[in-house]
Amino acid sequence: MENKLLKLSSSPHIRSGDSVPKVMWTVFLALLPALIWSYVIFGLMAVKLTVVCVLFAMVCEAACLKIRKQPVKSCWDGSAALTGLLVAFNVPPTIPLWMPMLGTAVAVVIVKQCFGGLGCNIFNPALIGRAFLLASFPKHMTSWTLGAQFGNPVDAVSQATPLGLLKEGGQEALLEAFGSKGSMYLDLAFGYGRGAIGCVGEISAVLLLLGGLFLLIRGIISWHIPISFLLTLAVVTFLFKGDPLFAILSGGAMLGAFFMATDMVTSPLTHKGQLIFGFGCGLLTFIIRRWGGYPEGVSYSILIMNATVPLIDGLVSNRVFGTGKK
Amino acid sequence: MSLFKEFLKGIWEKNPVLVLSLGLCPTLATSGSMKNAVGMGLSVIAVLTFSNIIISLIKSFVPSKIRIPCYIIVIAFLVTVVDMLIAGFAPELSKAIGLFIKLIVVNCIILGRAEAFAAKNNPLRAALDGLGMGIGFLIAISIIATVREVLGANKWFGLTVVPGWDPIGIMILPAGALLTFGLVMAVRNVLAQRRAK
Amino acid sequence: MKTILHYGLVLLLIAGVAGVGLSLVDRITKGPISEAQSKRLEEGQKLAFPSASSFGELKKLETDGKTIEYYEVFDEGKNVIGYELLYSVGGYQSRIKVLTGIEPDGKVVAIRVLEQAETPGLGAEVDALPSSDTIFSAITGLFSKKEDKSEEVQIPWFQAQFSGKTPEELIVVKTKDQKHITALSGATITSTAVTKAVKEPIELFLKAKAEGQL
Structure with missing residues (x-):
């Protein structure tokens, strides 16, 4: 009582x-x-x-x-x-x-x-x-x-x-399995054929993306984490001569970016903090996928960034209303 | 405090691992298999009992300012003796836990009991305290090792428990050690609270 | 000044007594320790080259900035029929020391992991015997009459895989495969390390031998 x-x-x-x-x-x-x-x-x-x-x-x-x-x-x-x-x-x-x-x-x-x-x-x-x-x-x-x-x-x-193929056999093995680049993107996006x-x-990037957009529209999540996550992943992959579209369509990138990194309890409070959080997730995902022992790194990257949330929150905390500027 | 209680306190009430949180490094490192854990526990009992006795005997003429180096010499001496004896007469055990035996020197249970108990009590009480604490350590590490080995390797003392079962590999890894340690400690706390009521 | 002297003397006394005690214990254990060590090595030597009748002295070979220790293996007529290479590499959490018996052309006769302290249940399984002993059978075995187990030394299945392979075949694979080395499940790093500890010295040794460095 x-x-x-x-x-x-x-x-x-x-x-x-x-x-x-x-x-x-x-x-x-x-x-x-x-x-x-x-x-x-x-x-x-x-x-x-x-x-x-x-x-x-x-x-x-x-x-x-x-x-x-x-x-x-x-x-x-x-x-x-x-x-x-x-x-x-x-x-x-x-x-x-x-x-x-x-x-x-x-x-x-x-x-x-x-x-x-x-x-x-x-x-x-x-x-x-x-x-x-x-x-x-x-x-x-x-x-x-x-x-x-x-x-x-x-x-x-x-x-x-697909990520395992990339890790073991490189781009060639990937192309061989899917036939062509176009069919690879389609298969991965819809989770069909060799993409399933x-x-x-x-498995289906598009359906997860739809679910994510639904959450965005309903205001359950904000765009900051997923966008900075996926954008960082794509850009860094591109910089290191990888395939950016493949990077965000394959593995758990969509599921992680929209549904797990955005967990309210374990992500930063401020939008600025969320951008940093997403950036870290994307970067770590790329590092683990490219140089790590496992083909997929989404889950570990989010967990590592979870641990930094208190630091991020302390770093970019909003100015408390009524106090002076620094 | 009666002599028997002096002996008993290390096992439950002031268990070095589960209550005082001492000696965690060897506990976590050697609890991956029962064989290593029991070997470690027995070595600790031997070193702890004798170091407590010796330190209690020499306490009156060791100046307090240099007591720590004196204790360390005594402990290091005993550990080296145990190490050599095991290497000589139980080479298989030495192969498995030789590395950890040397670490007993810095096991905080031993220096902790020397400082907190042996230096203030007579040799008989010190011996009983060391024996009790050592047995408490052995019991705690055996419980943790049993949980870890059975769940993590599907074995106990190297013998298969449930044929054909896929063990939970993480329990044998360091993460599993910390996890098991925390849970065993929690269970002890719950039981202690129940008893206090 | 006086206190410093006092402290120094006390420390000296304790250290002195400890030192004397240690030397006494050392005198007792010295024999058994070196005996145990040489016994382990001898056993290993025998296992890594079962057909040998005697072994040469430990020799050192320096090549490409790396040191390989090796023994020559003799048959009854004191002819060199192969070599045993001693090499250690870093495993998952310990140094792994391996003794590899090879024929003159580099084909592996057998290997023996002499030292390792890998994760029990995962990497340490390199020493696992193909045992089917369970707690149940151990307990029932206590009550029933014990059958005499043959004295024959069993070879762990992981190490047995190396026998008869050429250096080129020493590749770690994850799925069972007679031609290569099948990794221990969940311990790829240890498996790779052991394989490296076998393959690397063979290649270095053969190269040095071809160049006439022996």
Whole structure:
């Protein structure tokens, strides 16, 4: 009962229509097209994986809230469900089901609830979940199968992702696999043909872009992080004689830029800070992809930048109203 | 405080690893497998007990201003003895944890107990304190090593636990060490709070 | 002045006693330690070249700014039938020291990892025997009568892969493949390091040998 009295923040108090559930379920809606597409490409198992992760995330959240003596009802606010969804979106569709469930549990219990629950986590929970899985099950997390349209991917032969191809065989291997540059861009953008390979939720760049635009229009996210992220990635790739369009269409760039780097809790508060944050993400993604041990670097770059958010916020904090200029 | 309690306090109430947070470097480094952890724990028990006894014996004539260098000499002496004995008579163990044995010199449990306890108490109490703290260390590191080895390598003392199961590789890596350490510490705190009620 | 002298004497006394104690212990352990070391080396030598009957003295070869230590391998008639190369490289978290037995043309006879302290469960699996012992079987084994296990030394599967390969075939691959070296799962860096510790000295050695540097 006394908790209710204590839930006061300092002024100014501006009433907005936004609430946690509303924001979270809007993001959910924005990711729905990508989920439907992954059903089309990978079949029922992608949906099964996603549903299991979402439900399991909510169960974990509820259990933690119960232990922490918080209102258990909050597990319906969508934040845990979204974490589960993003974990599922960041694993290969053929992974044994218990692994993403473990990743979800780590994300919700350790990364989020152990740090104090909603709004208190330092790192993006879903990405730590992914990093945990990648460190634990390198074999399962990096074996990909080409999604057969309406087919069953279990029988498909193991193949390299477009980024893996680039890492192993360079531009030539990429061109050989796709036929021509034009068809490569098309396949990657729509997540079709040879482009339909990768994590559950990242295959179709266009659908993710649509979801991102929807969030922009609804005012859930601002343009600063995604644009500076993708722009930096493209420009730096271009400067080092890479293919800028390929860089932003492939791997998890779209998913990361619009849905994970923009997480309100783990990104800077000011627009200037968000530009720096996006720039760092883009640069690190390029560095990891080009010189790192892994073909894909979106998740690690966002996690590293998460750690710098307090520094960025301190560096470019807004002038407090009423104080003098420096 | 009774002698028995002096011995017992290192195991639960003032466990060096889980309560005093001492000696974390060897705890994190050698808890990747049970074999290493137990070897480390036993070596620490030996060094800690004897260093406590010796330091308690020489405390009266060591001037307080140079006590730390004196303690370090004693500890380094004991560690070198243990190191040589293991290398001579248990070469397989030495191959696995030889590197870490040398690190016992700077294990803060040993200097910490010398400074905080042995220098102020008689040799019998100091010995019991060292033995208790050493056993506390062994228990803590064994718990952490069990969790890490079983989850991270699907093994315990090198023996497979569940045939055909894919272990959670991260637990065997340094990140898994910190994670396990934090969780074990949290569990101990919960149990301690329950007991206090 | 007096206090400095006092402090100095106390320190000297303690250090002196410790020193005497150490030399005593050293006298006891010196024999077993060097014995254990030479035993380990001998075992390794035998494993890396099973058909050898004796080995030469340790020799050093400096080439391209790198030093290779090697032994000559003799058969019963004291003819040189091959070499054993001793080389160490940096692994994931430790120095890995490898002894490689080669035929005169550079073909690997067998290898033996002498020293490594890689991550247990991942990189340290270079020493893993193809064991199927589980806790369950260990416990049941305690109660049932123990069968005599043959005294034969088993070779870890990772190291066994190197036998019979030419230097050109020493390439680390991630999927199982008889022709090359299959990496340990999750420990590509260690696998690559061991392979390098085998391949690099062979190439240097053969080059030096062709140039008549031996």
